[in-house]
Amino acid sequence: MATRLLYLVRHGEQDRAEDGGDTGLSARGRRQAELLAERLRGTPFAAVHHGPARRAVETAELVAAALPGVPVHRSESVGDHLPHDTDPAGLPERYAAFLAGFTERERADGPGRTAEAVARLATAPAEGDVRELVVTHNFLVAWFVRHALEAPERRWLGLNHHNCGLTVIRYSSAAPPNLITVNDVAHLPPELRATGLPPDYRI
Template sequence: MASRLLYLVRHGEQDRAEEGGDTGLSARGRRQAELLAARLRGAPFVAVHHGPARRAVETAELVAAALPGVPVHCAESVGDHLPHDTDPAGLPPAYAEFLAGFDERERADGPRRTAEAVARFATAPAEGDVRELVITHNFLIAWLVRHALEAPERRWLGLNHHNCGLTVLRYRDGVPPTLIAHNDVAHLPPDLRATGLPADYLL
């Protein structure tokens, strides 16, 4: 039975000290990516995909260095975008306030790009066993996990992933998707594990 193993990675930690919106990796982020690369070294991926943001590009470059010969592709569909124009009614106030920060264009473009990513990656291949690595952002990983589990659409909210954490989904025809690993950070020491949540949440 043909299957797709989809490895999803959130980019390394962003450098907040840089000025401007599209910043690259911090020193911690580079170290996270290097440790991920060491874990994935030589894995039989057919391709590496990443979004266009600098933090995703730099993470992909560091990981791809451990995967010689594997083609690397940049795609808007796996970039940093709102995955779903979620109705805030009935959501906790913090979620509703967060969603209100997206403008009309983002509410249209984000779900369209997410649908492209789902159509491209969240399916079984025509034949054979395919392994692909997607270096992307928290929102898309959350959406793909929610999609695989057939959870309500609003449940992409609240799924937070570690920088350079590893999530693996398997797709085969005739059976539901399988969540093989979620937010796996075995390759990262505790001081390099970060989700954006307060540190004491991670104990």
């Protein structure tokens, strides 16, 4: 039986820029990534994948420093993009308004990149056992969870993940996908949780 353990991580907290540009990690985000690295130290990953945004690149670099010898790959398919051109009909007003903010180009390009990521990563390997780490963004983690559960396509909406929260999905040649853990932040102290989520959220 062949299995893939896919570790999905939302990048660390972003250093916010007034112009909304592509910024790296805040001080809190760097600490989140360092603690995640300690948790994953020694895990026998076959590869680390990350998207092109600076916050994902810096998170992946900090984690990879604890994984000597593990190859690191940059990939557009695990970047920050719209995972599905979801029909807003029947959705709550705030979701419909959110979806309306995407451009035609984003609606065309994003789902194709997501399909590439799913085809490459959401399957069992040809043989053996493989672990891979993907440092990505909230939307793509949500899509992989939805995909594993075979939930309706619109259910990627409303799945929110902590910065540096850890989700693990097991893909097997002998069984359906299995969610091992979702949005796990046991490696983060309380003061470094609840970033990337609504401001009144606490855990």
